[in-house]
Amino acid sequence: MKISVQSQDFDxxxxxxxxxxDKKVGAIASxxxxxxxxxxxxxxxxxxxxxxxxxxxxxxxxxxxxxDCTVIHRHGALQPGEQIVLVAVASAHRGDAFAACxxxxxxxxxxxxxxxxxxxxxxxxxxxxxSSDDQAAERWQGPTRKKAG
Amino acid sequence: xxxxxxxxxxxxxxxxxPGEEIDLPVGVTTVxxxxxxxxxxxxxxxxxxxEGKLIRMAVNQDMVQQTAAxxxxxxxxxxxxxTGG
Numbered sequence: 001m002k003i004s005v006q007s008q009d010f011d012x013x014x015x016x017x018x019x020x021x022d023k024k025v026g027a028i029a030s031x032x033x034x035x036x037x038x039x040x041x042x043x044x045x046x047x048x049x050x051x052x053x054x055x056x057x058x059x060x061x062x063x064x065x066x067x068d069c070t071v072i073h074r075h076g077a078l079q080p081g082e083q084i085v086l087v088a089v090a091s092a093h094r095g096d097a098f099a100a101c102x103x104x105x106x107x108x109x110x111x112x113x114x115x116x117x118x119x120x121x122x123x124x125x126x127x128x129x130x131s132s133d134d135q136a137a138e139r140w141q142g143p144t145r146k147k148a149g
Numbered sequence: 150x151x152x153x154x155x156x157x158x159x160x161x162x163x164x165x166x167p168g169e170e171i172d173l174p175v176g177v178t179t180v181x182x183x184x185x186x187x188x189x190x191x192x193x194x195x196x197x198x199x200e201g202k203l204i205r206m207a208v209n210q211d212m213v214q215q216t217a218a219x220x221x222x223x224x225x226x227x228x229x230x231x232t233g234g
């Protein structure tokens with residue numbers, strides 16, 4: 001498991017290459033979040049950020065057959081088009097990798113202590129949490145979704 | 150009993166402080182109790198921490214509910230709902 005909260009950018013192919021070193025890995029599902037339209041600054045709670053992501057990944061590992069996982073989240077000033085977050089999950093088969101990747105991303109949105117401040121022409125403002133993100137996380141609280149293939 | 154209190158994001162800006170060490174009066178034993186105690190510190194504190202405001206809380210870097218107990222030396226954080234990802 002690799003968890004990194006950093007200001008510098010990351011390279012998806014470098015991260016997936018690292019995850020595919022174990023020859024038992026047959027699937028890597030990844031998600032990259034990108035800054036949309038508005039420049040922003042990301043604040044976080046050092047220490048809690050890393051431990052909360054670790055707990056989310058451990059929860060994913062208890063639900064699906066996850067062989068390895070990389071989560072990178074950036075903080076600081078970010079421009080539109082820049083990468084913010086990477087979740088990459090390695091597994092033997094795609095069903096586990098897809099599901100765990102989506103689960104980690106949904107939980108990260110509601111549990112990891114990051115806050116976005118948008119810098120718009122009319123002024124800076126903190127982004128408000130969206131209830132749709134809570135709903136996305138809540139849908140995992142029922143019975144585990146059926147695994148694909 | 151002394152605890153370390155931290156504020157983040159919009160809450161930190163509203164209160165004008167990233168946090169401080171606070172000596173709590175006897176009787177403040179939960180996160181919700183601490184929130185109530187802090188809200189009496191002044192007008193900006195009252196409006197930022199009032200019951201109606203959606204605030205998340207963490208004790209020693211674990212997200213908790215208002216009823217969670219606090220003890221001497223704890224790190225207690227207050228912050229708005231998170232917006233990462």
